[in-house]
Amino acid sequence: MTQLDLNSHAKVPVAEAPESEALDSAVLDTEPSELTKLGRRRDHSRDADILQAALDVLAETGYDGMTIDMVAARAKAGKATLYRRWPSKGHLVVDAVACMKSTDAEAGAVPDTGTLRGDLLAMIKPHTVEQGERKLRIMAGISSMMSREPELAGIAKRQILEPQMTITRTLLQRAKDRGEISPDIDIEQISCISPAMAGHRALVLGKPVTPEFVLSLIDNVILPACRLSNVR
Amino acid sequence: MTQLDLNSHAKVPVAEAPESEALDSAVLDTEPSELTKLGRRRDHSRDADILQAALDVLAETGYDGMTIDMVAARAKAGKATLYRRWPSKGHLVVDAVACMKSTDAEAGAVPDTGTLRGDLLAMIKPHTVEQGERKLRIMAGISSMMSREPELAGIAKRQILEPQMTITRTLLQRAKDRGEISPDIDIEQISCISPAMAGHRALVLGKPVTPEFVLSLIDNVILPACRLSNVR
DNA sequence: CATTTCCGAAACTCAACAGTACCGCATATA
DNA sequence: TATATGCGGTACTGTTGAGTTTCGGAAATG
Missing domain, CATH: 1.10.10.60 (Homeodomain-like)
Structure with a gap:
């Protein structure tokens, strides 16, 4: 509503520093420029x-x-x-x-089990699923603002969607490279399935995104879309 | 925020009157009870x-x-x-x-082409896709309120999601009945794919839901999930 | 110890908006 | 025609919340 023009700020790494342990605080400081250092510090x-x-x-x-x-x-x-x-x-x-914390502390640790199904299953962890639901809720909370604020929309996508998407893309590309799935498979489209279905379930249907749900999603939608039977 | 307790109202048919042509207005009238009828009428x-x-x-x-x-x-x-x-x-x-108008004026007209793919393709019409995007935007607009207002959430789901879901379920059940797809297929899960992916694309990615997108979705995700090759 | 800047807390200003009241007119009944 | 109600418009009331200021105290420097 209020436009919020400021295009500076957010001097976050954001990009690709997978090892950032600290709660990377990206706050504007009132010029810690040079000579001054007096009084209690922030x-x-x-x-x-x-x-x-x-x-x-x-x-x-x-x-x-x-x-x-x-x-x-x-x-x-x-x-x-x-x-x-x-x-x-x-x-x-x-x-x-x-x-936002990269919740995927396991972001650095992309699973590599040898099969696409194994890799996808390895991504299902209660903690990950739970954190993912929280992220979706945050996303929903700012959704009204995102259409008015492209900057925020970009940041949100990068912070909330990209981490998991990037991992999924990697898994799919590896599967393609080793010939497990066809080169014709649209990796981008497949990568969208999980966030789209999880978001729909959590935010629209109001049902919990359980590990069982994700498992069923992998075996009944994602792997078939890769033209892989789920019979291991 | 303000709770909005009123649990009456909304005396809409809402349910299953597929033939309702008129813009069914469901407004509370100040008791057109009996004896009174004086002055200009609403x-x-x-x-x-x-x-x-x-x-x-x-x-x-x-x-x-x-x-x-x-x-x-x-x-x-x-x-x-x-x-x-x-x-x-x-x-x-x-x-x-x-x-809300049943946009699916074609709600009564469930396609029946003889094949699942044909039926699904028959649902792609520019007008339908366009109206669907509008509905998704409305859904997003009330999403913040939906968590506070279960009544509204229910109505929204019924009005926005159900019409298309119902048609899709019907198509899938028919395909199952005629043996085109396995009885094991989870119709509910498959029916969620289209709204979930369309919503994700429109509201999260901010990209338009084009007929081409829906076509690709059918051939690359939905039909494979039904264990049907898309090679007609 | 004097100075400066931070802190949490509370009081304040100001604009936006939900909801109400009223105006002058139109449209209905009796 | 007298009365009663709905209409579009406008002005009003009350509340809420963003953003600011002030205050007593804490932590840093010199």
């Missing part, structure tokens, strides 16, 4: 808590339902502290999404 | 315009971005007229979704 360890709180509220109430006071209260911070670090609610949200 | 033909305007704004800005003034202005009506007919913004939206 406690940047709070950034992570605040961004985390913002993501929580976002997942629960959506962008429009979220208020700065909610975030501040949940982070046990003052509202002024938030505004000292981010110029607006929109910027806070953009930064929160941009700094 | 022009119910305006209901359709107002609900249509509400759906337009909903699709464009989402529930939170939509204001009553926007709807009134687009419908060239006075704000008071809206509040004379619906007690609140929430009720208006619920009614608008509930009264």
Whole structure:
């Protein structure tokens, strides 16, 4: 609604630093330029808590339902502290999404079991599935804003969709390289199946995305789409 | 946010009156009970315009971005007229979704070409695809409200998802009955593929849902999931 | 210890919007 | 014609929430 023109900010790595352990905080600092260093210094360890709180509220109430006071209260911070670090609610949200933990700590660890089915099954872990659902909820929370804010839409896609998509693409490409699946297979299309079906189930149908659901999806949709019978 | 407790209203057929030509207006009337009939009478033909305007704004800005003034202005009506007919913004939206035209005027006309692929292809019509995208946008617009309002979520699912799902289920069941596909096929799961992938493409990726996209989806995902080769 | 900047908390300003009241006119009944 | 209601329009009321300011105190520097 309010346009939110700021095209700077979000100086996150975001891109491809798979090993980033720390809660990479990408906050604008009021110029730690050079000569000045006086008085109490900003406690940047709070950034992570605040961004985390913002993501929580976002997942629960959506962008429009979220208020700065909610975030501040949940982070046990003052509202002024938030505004000292981010110029607006929109910027806070953009930064929160941009700094989202790569939940796929296993992002670096792409499974390699020798078969496509084995690789896909290896991606099913309760923790991953649970975190994926949370991400979807965050995505839904900012969906109304995404159409008005291409910048945010891009960041959200990169942070929420890309990690899993990238892994899936890799698995499929390897399967193609070793001749397990045909070179004609549209990897991009296949990679969309899982996020699309999971999102539909969680956000539209309101049903939980269980490991059983993902398993059935792999055997009954994804592998058939790769022209592989699921009979191992 | 505001809870919107009213569990009455929405006295729509909604269910299965496939032949309803008129823009079924389901508006609460202030008791046209019995003896009274004095003064100018409410022009119910305006209901359709107002609900249509509400759906337009909903699709464009989402529930939170939509204001009553926007709807009134687009419908060239006075704000008071809206509040004379619906007690609140929430009720208006619920009614608008509930009264949504069955876009599938072809709902009564389930294709029957003799083959599953033929039936599925017959469902691809530019008009249908276009209307489907609009419905998805409306769905996205009320998504934030759906979690707070189970009633609305139910109505939305019934109005937006069910029509197409029902047709698809029918086609699949017929294919099963005639032995074209195995009895083991999970019809419910297959029926979700199209809405899930279309929604993902339109709302998450922001790409248009073209007839070509749907065609590719049928041949590369849906039919393989039915264990049918797409080679006609 | 003086100064500066941060902190959490609370009070404040200001704009947007849901909902209401009223106007002047149109349209209905009796 | 008198009365009653709906109509589009506009002005009003009340609340909510973004963003700002202020305050007492804490942590850093000199």
